[in-house]
Amino acid sequence: MFGLHKSPRQMRYVKGTLAGFGGGNVEASYLSSRNFSTHRVLKDIPEFVKIVEVGPRDGLQNKKHIVPTAVKVQLIQMLVSSGLPVVDPTSFVSPKWVPQLADAKDVMAAIRNIGGARFPTLIPNLKGFETAVAAGAKEVAIFASASESFSKSNINCSIEDSLVRYSDVSIAARKLSIPIYIVCCGCPVEGKISPSQVAYVAKELYDMGCSEISLGDTIGVGTRGTVIRMLEAVIDVVPSDKLAVHFSRHLWASSFKHTSVTPGTRRVLNTPLPTQWSERTSLER
Numbered sequence: 491m492f493g494l495h496k497s498p499r500q501m502r503y504v505k506g507t508l509a510g511f512g513g514g515n516v517e518a519s520y521l522s523s524r525n526f527s528t529h530r531v532l533k534d535i536p537e538f539v540k541i542v543e544v545g546p547r548d549g550l551q552n553k554k555h556i557v558p559t560a561v562k563v564q565l566i567q568m569l570v571s572s573g574l575p576v577v578d579p580t581s582f583v584s585p586k587w588v589p590q591l592a593d594a595k596d597v598m599a600a601i602r603n604i605g606g607a608r609f610p611t612l613i614p615n616l617k618g619f620e621t622a623v624a625a626g627a628k629e630v631a632i633f634a635s636a637s638e639s640f641s642k643s644n645i646n647c648s649i650e651d652s653l654v655r656y657s658d659v660s661i662a663a664r665k666l667s668i669p670i671y672i673v674c675c676g677c678p679v680e681g682k683i684s685p686s687q688v689a690y691v692a693k694e695l696y697d698m699g700c701s702e703i704s705l706g707d708t709i710g711v712g713t714r715g716t717v718i719r720m721l722e723a724v725i726d727v728v729p730s731d732k733l734a735v736h737f738s739r740h741l742w743a744s745s746f747k748h749t750s751v752t753p754g755t756r757r758v759l760n761t762p763l764p765t766q767w768s769e770r771t772s773l774e775r
């Protein structure tokens with residue numbers, strides 16, 4: 491348990507069942523951890539773990555059938571009731587691109603006053619930012635890619651254009667907390683993404699004032715080895731306490747089973763509800 495490695499006062503721990511992860515929880519996974527400190531990023535374990543549940547947005551954005559707004563709201567309420575401190579509720583993206591989340595305003599209106607959790611919502615540009623804030627969002631997340639092809643297929647612009655776009659958002663959002671997502675381990679079009687490329691995009695986002703940078707294994711091809719190399723490159727340029735990770739289920743499983751990339755790297759873990767990559771490909775054009 492954390493206490494084996496940290497003093498009791500350092501043991502801040504947010505406990506939550508990992509949706510879609512067979513009901514296992516983080517604490518139990520850590521108890522079975524072994525093999526610390528072979529890598530720089532594994533030298534320490536986090537003081538606490540924050541779970542960000544992204545299911546209502548990431549899980550539902552690729553579903554073939556559009557889930558009714560009331561069901562989404564109920565899902566969010568239940569996730570908050572289960573004790574999850576941060577839930578990604580929806581995204582303010584183009585309804586032509588993601589019709590599954592065209593009801594973002596209604597979802598936000600229904601959940602904005604739910605107490606006990608934060609609701610960072612995903613936005614792709616200034617228009618999304620303004621709409622989200624008008625709908626009651628108090629926190630937003632932008633999503634950049636370290637893959638040129640994925641950036642184009644996901645937000646229809648190059649990496650450099652996305653950084654300009656997000657710089658505008660960052661200026662507008664200065665008073666808000668802005669988590670960031672980056673595709674890091676692999677790209678459906680280009681394949682492997684180099685750690686230095688991830689580090690470059692992460693640093694740009696950090697420099698523009700993003701409070702948190704979540705590195706995403708978006709298509710679920712990351713391994714413990716590739717993620718460690720990527721994290722080592724990123725923590726050279728961004729403080730580790732600003733980093734989060736967003737893993738697919740298999741990476742979650744292997745990370746926690748075999749010790750994990752999370753010790754020493756970050757306090758925030760994202761956990762999407764189970765989705766199949768075959769469903770996710772619907773986002774590509």
Ligand SMILES: CC(C)(COP(=O)([O-])OP(=O)([O-])OC[C@H]1O[C@@H](n2cnc3c(N)ncnc32)[C@H](O)[C@@H]1OP(=O)([O-])[O-])[C@@H](O)C(=O)NCCC(=O)NCCSC(=O)C[C@@](C)(O)CC(=O)[O-]
Pocket residue numbers: 548551581582583584585587588614615617618619621633644645646671672673705706707708709736773
């Ligand atoms: C970025 C755009 C909008 C560019 O899309 P575009 O077609 O290039 O945009 P545009 O500027 O040419 O505008 C086209 C139309 O979209 C409208 N528009 C423009 N912006 C918005 C907006 N914010 N909200 C609503 N509408 C918007 C705009 O007003 C216009 O409307 P029209 O004049 O045709 O009626 C589009 O590509 C888009 O929405 N992409 C989002 C796709 C998406 O949601 N992908 C999934 C994200 S999840 C992810 O990336 C991974 C993550 C985060 O989960 C982490 C992980 O899994 O690892």
